[in-house]
Amino acid sequence: MCSKLHLPGKSPGLRTSSHPYQARRSNFHTSGDRCLISKEVVQGFMERCMISVGTKPHHARSLAEVLVEGDHRGHYSHGLNRMEIYVKDIQLGICAKDGEPVVEKESVATALVNGNNLLGPVVGNFCMELAIKKAKEAGIGWVVAHGSNHYGIAGYYAMQALKENMIGMSFTNTSPVVVPTRGKECTLGTNPISVAAPAKDGDSFVLDMATSAAALGKVELYDRRGDSIPEGWGCDAQGTLTTDPKRVLSGGGLLPIGGSEATGGYKGYGLGMMVEVFCGILAGAQYSKHIRTWKETDRVANLGHCFVAINPENFAPGFSDRMSDLLSIQREMEPAVVNTPVLAAGDPERMNMKRCEDMGGIPYHINVVNYMNEFAKKIGVHPLLPCDTLISN
Amino acid sequence: MCSKLHLPGKSPGLRTSSHPYQARRSNFHTSGDRCLISKEVVQGFMERCMISVGTKPHHARSLAEVLVEGDHRGHYSHGLNRMEIYVKDIQLGICAKDGEPVVEKESVATALVNGNNLLGPVVGNFCMELAIKKAKEAGIGWVVAHGSNHYGIAGYYAMQALKENMIGMSFTNTSPVVVPTRGKECTLGTNPISVAAPAKDGDSFVLDMATSAAALGKVELYDRRGDSIPEGWGCDAQGTLTTDPKRVLSGGGLLPIGGSEATGGYKGYGLGMMVEVFCGILAGAQYSKHIRTWKETDRVANLGHCFVAINPENFAPGFSDRMSDLLSIQREMEPAVVNTPVLAAGDPERMNMKRCEDMGGIPYHINVVNYMNEFAKKIGVHPLLPCDTLISN
Numbered sequence: 001m002c003s004k005l006h007l008p009g010k011s012p013g014l015r016t017s018s019h020p021y022q023a024r025r026s027n028f029h030t031s032g033d034r035c036l037i038s039k040e041v042v043q044g045f046m047e048r049c050m051i052s053v054g055t056k057p058h059h060a061r062s063l064a065e066v067l068v069e070g071d072h073r074g075h076y077s078h079g080l081n082r083m084e085i086y087v088k089d090i091q092l093g094i095c096a097k098d099g100e101p102v103v104e105k106e107s108v109a110t111a112l113v114n115g116n117n118l119l120g121p122v123v124g125n126f127c128m129e130l131a132i133k134k135a136k137e138a139g140i141g142w143v144v145a146h147g148s149n150h151y152g153i154a155g156y157y158a159m160q161a162l163k164e165n166m167i168g169m170s171f172t173n174t175s176p177v178v179v180p181t182r183g184k185e186c187t188l189g190t191n192p193i194s195v196a197a198p199a200k201d202g203d204s205f206v207l208d209m210a211t212s213a214a215a216l217g218k219v220e221l222y223d224r225r226g227d228s229i230p231e232g233w234g235c236d237a238q239g240t241l242t243t244d245p246k247r248v249l250s251g252g253g254l255l256p257i258g259g260s261e262a263t264g265g266y267k268g269y270g271l272g273m274m275v276e277v278f279c280g281i282l283a284g285a286q287y288s289k290h291i292r293t294w295k296e297t298d299r300v301a302n303l304g305h306c307f308v309a310i311n312p313e314n315f316a317p318g319f320s321d322r323m324s325d326l327l328s329i330q331r332e333m334e335p336a337v338v339n340t341p342v343l344a345a346g347d348p349e350r351m352n353m354k355r356c357e358d359m360g361g362i363p364y365h366i367n368v369v370n371y372m373n374e375f376a377k378k379i380g381v382h383p384l385l386p387c388d389t390l391i392s393n
Numbered sequence: 394m395c396s397k398l399h400l401p402g403k404s405p406g407l408r409t410s411s412h413p414y415q416a417r418r419s420n421f422h423t424s425g426d427r428c429l430i431s432k433e434v435v436q437g438f439m440e441r442c443m444i445s446v447g448t449k450p451h452h453a454r455s456l457a458e459v460l461v462e463g464d465h466r467g468h469y470s471h472g473l474n475r476m477e478i479y480v481k482d483i484q485l486g487i488c489a490k491d492g493e494p495v496v497e498k499e500s501v502a503t504a505l506v507n508g509n510n511l512l513g514p515v516v517g518n519f520c521m522e523l524a525i526k527k528a529k530e531a532g533i534g535w536v537v538a539h540g541s542n543h544y545g546i547a548g549y550y551a552m553q554a555l556k557e558n559m560i561g562m563s564f565t566n567t568s569p570v571v572v573p574t575r576g577k578e579c580t581l582g583t584n585p586i587s588v589a590a591p592a593k594d595g596d597s598f599v600l601d602m603a604t605s606a607a608a609l610g611k612v613e614l615y616d617r618r619g620d621s622i623p624e625g626w627g628c629d630a631q632g633t634l635t636t637d638p639k640r641v642l643s644g645g646g647l648l649p650i651g652g653s654e655a656t657g658g659y660k661g662y663g664l665g666m667m668v669e670v671f672c673g674i675l676a677g678a679q680y681s682k683h684i685r686t687w688k689e690t691d692r693v694a695n696l697g698h699c700f701v702a703i704n705p706e707n708f709a710p711g712f713s714d715r716m717s718d719l720l721s722i723q724r725e726m727e728p729a730v731v732n733t734p735v736l737a738a739g740d741p742e743r744m745n746m747k748r749c750e751d752m753g754g755i756p757y758h759i760n761v762v763n764y765m766n767e768f769a770k771k772i773g774v775h776p777l778l779p780c781d782t783l784i785s786n
Contacts, residue, residue, distance in 0.1 A: 139503035144709075181735070185727070193664075258650050258657075259656060267602045269738075273723075274600055277598065280719075284708070312675060314503045326673075333573070335575050342576040
């Protein structure tokens with residue numbers, strides 16, 4: 001059996017979402033009032049919270065940029081909602097305030113980085129910049145880091161490569177919440193894979209997916225609603241598939257993509273292991289069940305990440321033209337259900353960002369805003385998040 | 394809707410298998426007599442067949458080695474069963490007999506290769522060797538090829554890196570048989586991902602998986618038995634999920650890993666697209682629905698592949714120790730069901746090879762052997778496959 005699973009920093013009324021096709025629904029179609037807040041204002045608030053506990057201003061900015069991007073793209077589980085954990089990690093000294101990441105070993109195309117237990121986004125930005133620099137010179141940069149912490153949405157780093165017309169990739173290991181096929185113990189994290197590839201005119205393919213069938217936050221959401229979860233999302237403490245979210249959350253675990261063995265869950269299990277090979281194993285960080293659980297705050301995380309940049313200029317000419325055609329083939333296909341268009345990875349997030357722009361801000365559930373403001377008051381932060389533009393549903 | 398799907402070179406009585414957990418069952422637990430034939434004898438036979446139609450001896454050997462390895466590992470869908478297609482491609486001039494692959498562009502860590510329309514394994518071996526060479530120098534080698542043909546099991550190439558204590562990866566695009574989430578048209582192949590990583594004492598992790606929920610051969614098998622397929626494997630010509638294998642095979646298509654949108658099929662769709670980005674798009678080969686269908690033999694395939702080698706020496710010391718521990722954590726876990734041990738990717742194939750060794754050969758269904766011998770007679774090949782060691786079931 002696994003430790004009891006729970007998401008940290010969960011606030012009442014908060015809706016989490018971890019996959020693109022659900023992002024819009026979970027954000028806009030729930031009950032309760034929401035406050036529209038601009039990206040800049042949310043980012044400033046998060047920076048002030050982090051700085052108030054001693055984080056270096058440029059580290060605080062790195063973190064806030066990743067988190068606000070998570071919210072903006074509709075992945076609320078990886079945004080403002082998580083700020084409290086980062087603040088507490090700094091307060092407790094579990095995550096370092098001082099220092100910078102350092103390169104421990106490198107070649108023209110590779111690097112091993114020690115994250116020096118800094119905030120994940122500080123390590124992530126350092127490594128991705130290095131991977132891009134190497135890709136400019138050698139066609140590819142493959143950079144792994146140990147000694148890191150949660151880095152937010154994996155896609156943030158992969159997308160940095162788009163600015164240079166390169167393919168970007170990002171992987172990280174995470175706390176064990178996934179049970180391998182045939183097993184009963186949580187030995188893998190949701191270990192995400194992100195791959196971003198540039199097409200013409202600013203268009204792109206942005207895959208950003210956990211290797212678990214569903215996110216923990218979604219199981220919690222079903223639990224709160226009193227609903228059953230679909231078959232294939234989770235198992236109980238004996239490793240038996242269950243549709244009862246309570247059994248998943250109390251000693252059970254998530255299943256890898258594909259669900260049960262019969263429906264191909266061993267493929268998702270293999271992909272989760274692949275991410276662990278690229279991260280904890282290659283970087284010499286913690287890995288698998290050795291990674292601390294969400295609940296533990298008494299030891300450093302020592303997470304491993306992997307960042308890749310690939311320069312299409314080193315391969316066949318016309319990359320972005322072919323990418324645009326590949327995306328069009330999918331998007332322009334007649335859909336199986338009318339008015340349910342075929343999307344490409346990254347499209348749901350693009351639609352979410354467009355909605356934010358149309359509305360003039362990111363809509364946050366009022367409970368989340370109130371919760372974060374209460375939290376900020378305790379650590380002496382002001383001004384707080386404004387809630388003067390309310391929208392209903 | 395998609396073209397009617399069918400697997401080429403299918404012989405009566407043949408059982409295909411495409412995923413590790415099924416390999417043993419599909420091979421050993423079916424009815425009918427089987428002939429035990431040694432790897433060497435099968436390989437020699439395949440080489441003679443290829444040479445008889447004008448294939449260069451060393452190209453014939455490259456192909457035979459990959460195919461016999463497919464059978465040995467239990468992936469009968471990618472072994473002797475497929476030889477007929479390769480022979481016909483050479484006979485028809487659709488695949489080239491002469492020439493060698495050439496490097497068109499390269500850096501210390503990357504290369505673009507023109508496969509010159511040669512047999513897939515000839516191109517694959519050339520590229521994987523080059524990737525390993527680059528990884529020795531630069532820590533990583535990322536090599537893509539266009540102008541290639543079917544290359545057998547993806548894992549064969551990834552595993553070449555194990556001999557050098559490196560991580561190996563291999564990807565290929567394939568003929569369109571998979572329908573993207575929400576769509577109704579086959580625009581992606583089964584686009585496999587293979588990743589191999591060395592552990593201690595010759596142990597390893599070998600992921601070799603299609604990005605479709607199931608293989609076409611499995612759907613055909615259910616159809617022949619008159620059984621329904623599990624929900625999530627395929628859809629009909631309107632893109633509607635179906636459990637009727639006939640509807641999948643007649644104008645429908647396979648679903649990506651994860652199945653329907655509700656169960657996370659968009660993740661498998663994203664992974665299939667990722668493989669296409671690495672192969673057809675990066676290499677400038679055919680891609681997506683532009684790739685010829687299985688039925689077409691009037692134009693060259695121009696498939697794209699991608700090969701990667703990563704040298705753990707360029708990263709944290711102790712890689713193989715951590716790999717062994719990672720594998721042990723999974724394998725030594727108490728299983729959910731007694732006597733159904735948790736496996737690591739590559740274990741089912743290892744078990745299959747062990748059984749072959751214990752028995753003294755690869756067990757081929759007698760119908761397959763007879764079919765291949767009839768075929769060989771037509772192209773003037775002798776000696777034929779022997780069938781003097783029969784086993785039942």
